[in-house]
Amino acid sequence: MKLLGSYTSPYVRKISVILLEKGIAFDLINAAPWANDATVAAANPLGKVPVLMTPLGENYFDSPIIAQYLELTYPQTALLPKDPLAALRVRQLEALADGVMDAAMAIVRECRRSPEGQNAAVLFCQREKIRRGLDALERYAGEGRRLNTPSLNLADIAVACAVGAINFQRIMPNWCVDRPVLVALVERLFARESFARTAPPSAAALYSDEL
Template identity: 50%
Template sequence: MKLILSLTSPYARKIRIVLAEKALPYAQEVDIPWLAETSVPDYNPLGKVPALIADDGEVWYDSPVIAEYLETQGGPALLPAERLAALPVRQTEALADGITDAAVAAFLESRRPAEQQDAASIARQLTKIRRGLAALEERLGQRKGFGGNDLNLADIAVGCALGYLDFRFPQIDWRSNHLPLASWAAQVFARPSFADSLPPPA
């Protein structure tokens, strides 16, 4: 397998962690979608990373679909086999991915020239992030979708969302307002799969 990725992409990081936790061998190809010479659209018509080239040549995108595919490739299960039991995990994953989506949107808007930035748009995305963090903490308290003693796909997605906030929005300081989430994250971030996939310094 080969993973097409950017080392700063939180979605690619999610798949790198899935691959590491499952101990699945793969090669990686770094390709920045924003560059004129990118070949990412050759793999994903939407021009987004990650994309996974399977051993049979099939190309999978985006991260939830890649994660689903990797569940068929062996290693520890990250989703319950029973579809109804998997839904809370997928819901928590979707919530985490939504926080990441909002953070990415806010970051990209903030990189536009100051006179072209839409402050209201950034504010809306930050509001989504705050609401999402509160909802994650509530789901953590209920153990709804989280893996407990066994890491699952929701745990990985949540860890990647929080890690992306650390990377791009340290000023949010989510730990101070969400102490249970911070305590949970400290344990997850200590796993080798998370430590080894940290993005390079900005």
Template identity: 45%
Template sequence: MKLIGSLTSPYVRKVRIVLAEKKLDYELILDDPWGPATHVTAHNPLGKVPCLIMDENGALFDSRVIVEYLDTLSPVGRLIPPPGRERVEVKRWEAVADGIMDAAAAAFMETHRRPEPQRNIDWVDRQHHKIRAGLDYMDQLLGEQSYCMGVNLCLADIAVGAALGYLDLRFPDTDWRAGHPHLARLAEKLGTRPSFAATRPPAA
């Protein structure tokens, strides 16, 4: 398998952590989807990363689709429960974490990639409100549990860890840990895992 992605994308990092936790071999192909030389469009019509190229079965895109497929490839460390209430709860965690990533990426692009006269500050504030609301929700839901779903690592933790890591990367001056002690504790624990350490994005 080949994974097309960038080192700073939290969605790509989520997939890479799953690959590491599942002990699956792959080749990482770096690509800048915003650059003129991008080649991800040859495999994903939306021109986004991550994109997983499979030997005989074409390509998969969208991190949620990719991680669900990867979890079926090996019985090692199942990360997604079978259909039922527990699975829905894991996917709910993933949806909130991905929503935080979406809002953070949108705010970063607006404030760092758009010329200042064209920036919409009200829209950026709206994205930061989404981030704060998502963090509040997850911190309360996590509580004193060791992991998002109790005592074992699952996809929920990986998605949350990728989102928190992206906030550290793009908004290092924003102390999201203040007021979110449960998430701060989880992030510290996840940071010691080899899968998280090996995929930590380079400093901006």
């Protein structure tokens, strides 16, 4: 199993954590979608990472599809409930966390423009998505039914990767104020080996073309 991307990308980190938690051996093939690197476009016509390359020669892309593929083919260490509706509810929170990542990445891209070229309305709109998303996740984490349950699930992983990206990119330093349950959840997850092994490489990447 090969995974295309880098840990600077929260979507790549999400898939790597799933692979590690399920005990699936894989090689990370370092590839940056924004660089002049044909590898990504050859594997995914959309030119985005992550791409999972299976031993059968199939390529899977878009992290929710990859997560679903891994759940179907490696059901041991289940990350979704068996009941389809209960599983969908967890995947709804995966989508919410992925949306927070999308907003975080949009902010990073906007902030790479010169200060005069940055659109304040775009930045505000994306920050609001993150604020509302994290508020909703705090409520779900407090309920402990789909997120922050006794056993690790796909939503937990996606949420911690989204928060990891917000921290790494220093997008909303005060996000943790008034969100104590979410703070406790991600701190517990960041202590797991799967998260420690997939931490974004270095602050230097903040200023590189990698995302």
